[in-house]
Amino acid sequence: MKKPRVLLADDHQIVIEGLKSLLKDNFEVVGSVGDGRALVDQAATLHPDVIVADISMPQLNGIEAARQIKKTDKNIKIVFLTMHLDATYAANAFEAGASGFVLKHSAPSELATAIHEAMKGQTYVSPLIAGDLIRTYRQGDSxxxxxxxxxxxxxxxxxxxxxxxxxxxxxxxxxxxxxxxxxxxxxxxxxxxxxxxxxxxxxxxxxxxxxxx
CATH class of the missing domain: 1.10.10.10 (Winged helix-like DNA-binding domain superfamily/Winged helix DNA-binding domain)
Structure with a gap:
């Protein structure tokens, strides 16, 4: 069975290396970038199945990058891997077209689950913020x-x-x-x-x- 092709985006090289090690057995990591503008460029060049991206990145943050990527290729799935616990970030991420929102201090297996769910056309949210995300949607925008x-x-x-x-x-x-x-x-x-x-x-x-x- 062909491994899903994954593009990584994070401005910390140690995180990139850790993700490569974590994903190598079940996914094909086709590239990595350190800023949002490079992510948009590489997504257009490499056409990955899934992007695993941080939100906070220089030049262009992950959410804005996702918006641009989704405009040109709706088939690319995007899973955010972030430190941000605020459900507003998750709401903005899904509005931008994300398929998953995983917290960096979650169990490593969560990321793999999120990627697999994205490949199936489903969405995944870290359980730690799922309740807050639902409340955010119910309350509506300020x-x-x-x-x-x-x-x-x-x-x-x-x-x-x-x-x-x-x-x-x-x-x-x-x-x-x-x-x-x-x-x-x-x-x-x-x-x-x-x-x-x-x-x-x-x-x-x-x-x-x-x-x-």
Whole structure:
């Protein structure tokens, strides 16, 4: 029986090596990347069956990367492996098209189970946050989260890069747009979110999981 092809994404090499060792018997690890932008590129190149990705990654976080990947290839399954216990992260992950959400301190067998469930077209959530996730869906989005969801994907990309300390010129180079376009999106975003300073913008990015400290 052919082994499922897996692409790994985590910005900690020790985690990548551990995952390779954990998965090698039952899965074919076809590659690994350390940031979300590289993940999008490699997903398009390698066409894995499943991606195992962290949420907090530089340049483009895992959830935004998942959104981009799912737009171009709906068949790729995505399982998040993360430290984030907050069910809001899980809700956002599934909204972005994820098939699984596994906590990093779960038993190793959970990840394999999540991958197998994803391959069958099912979803998997770590039992530790399953109850919280259900409550999150029942409560619905807060007015602040509704506002956050109105930010465009491009604005969220720029928000992350700004929060990581990149200049307008550096962001323009990464995204292949003009510095003027970067500034336009920045100030439009600040207006939408009623944010006055760049420091508040960074705080907002941390609060909403765009970046982590």
């Amino acid at each position: 007015p602040e989260m509704d506002l956050f969801k109105k930010i465009s994907p491009r604005q969220r990309e720029i928000l992350q890069l700004l929060a990581e300390g990149k200049s307008g010129k550096e962001i323009a180079s990464v995204l292949n747009i003009s510095p003027r376009t970067v500034e336009f999106h920045k100030y439009k975003m600040m207006e939408q979110l009623n944010i006055k300073t760049s420091a508040e913008l960074v705080q907002y990015a941390v609060k909403h999981g765009i970046i982590s400290i």
